[in-house]
Amino acid sequence: MKTELAPLADGGTLAYTIRGEGPPLVLISGLGGLASFWNAFAEVCASHFQVVTYDHRGVGGSSALDGPTSIAAMRQDLTGLLDxxxxxxxxxxxxxxxxAIAQNLALAQPERVSRLVLSATFARPCGYMRRLFAGRIDLLDRLGIDAYRRxxxxxxxxxxxxxxxxxxxxxxLEAELEAAATRSKPxxxxxxxxxxxxxxGHDAEGELAQISCPVRVVVAADDIVTPAYLSQRLTDAIPQAELKVLxxxxxxxMRAESDLYRDAVLDFLRGGSSAAETRT
Known part of the structure; x- marks a missing residue:
């Protein structure tokens, strides 16, 4: 396994890694945007799939992010990588x-998504999420990136x-902060x-019924960043969706309960499904 660079149409690049052989599986990381977020889970999946992970623009080995971005822009970067x-x-x-990026891809280019897992995510930020993220932005602005990471x-x-x-x-955390010290904190x-x-700014709530591929929604009952009721809303809005609550x-x-997470996701990705909502 090695990291390579994919050129994008606007001159940017995305750093990506590929593991394993088989049908392609793309793992999209969260706010941190690092491919390494998936290292342990990607190794599990590599026995069954050709697993693609990547650093989002502005993160890790990918090119810089210059100015504002959006979920749609992040999806366009992913499309460039797939191309x-x-x-x-x-x-x-x-x-x-x-x-959120995966939802955008399934809506904008449905032919590119054969099966979809939506993990601890949301169709539109609720009032709780908005307050939480406003507080995180305020902390970042007032105390800086190191305090934010802690x-x-x-x-x-x-x-x-x-x-x-x-x-x-x-x-x-200390290793992350030490590595970050070599970069520009601002x-x-x-x-x-x-x-x-x-x-x-993400809002796909009014379009979710258009997602036609099989979908599994996975969340932990004690998630305080994207609470489980947001996953229930996703499941209710997507015709082919089923919910798995850990x-x-x-x-x-995927880290705290790696076996439960693997069981909730891997069988579905390999083609397994159930007609009804499930709860473990």
């Missing part, structure tokens, strides 16, 4: 912000898992800010 790889259609799993750890990870893995998480903060504004796991259930 570069010659992938006409793929199974797609989008987590959180990545789920605060994010407590939002994204389930409390029980964070308590049990605190030393590991702290070491990862530039990093600007990218995060623009991406949060893009999240707040009993716990927080916003990063």
């Amino acid at each position: 570069h790889l010659g992938i006409a259609s793929a199974a797609v799993l989008g987590h959180s912000t990545g789920g 605060h994010a750890v407590t939002l994204l990870n389930a409390p029980y898992w964070l308590a049990a893995n605190d030393a590991v998480v702290e070491a990862e 530039a990093d903060a600007a990218v995060v800010r623009e991406r949060m504004l893009a999240v707040l 009993p716990r796991g927080g916003h990063y259930a």
Whole structure:
């Protein structure tokens, strides 16, 4: 496995990795936008799929983000990557912000999505999400990117898992902050800010009935970033959708409850389905 660069029509590039062989599966990460978010889960999937992960524009090894962005713009970048790889259609799993991008792709180019997993995501930010993200933006503006990253750890990870893995998480955070110290903190903060504004601007609620491919919606019951009722709304609005609610796991259930998350997602991506809503 190695990272390569895909050229985009506007002159930008996306850094991407490919693992495994088989039908294509695209994993779209959330607000952080890093391909490495999926490392552990991508290895699991690589036994069954050709797994594509990528750094979003402005993040990691991809080209810089200059100015405002949107979920539609992020989808256009993904389309450019798929074109570069010659992938006409793929199974797609989008987590959180990545789920918004996946919705946009399924609506704008339905022929490119064979099966869709919407993980801990939303059709439109509710009042709770708007307050949460407004607070995160305010924290970023007032205290800077390092404080923002420290605060994010407590939002994204389930409390029980964070308590049990605190030393590991702290070491990862310190490594992230050390790596970030070599970059421009104002530039990093600007990218995060623009991406949060893009999240707040996402609204696919009135179009979801047009999604025609099989869809599984997955969320943990204790997710406090994109609460489970937002996944219920997605499921209610998409004709071919079914809901899988994990009993716990927080916003990063693929880490806190990796086996439950794998079981909720992998069988569906390989073609399994149930007609009714399921709850584990």
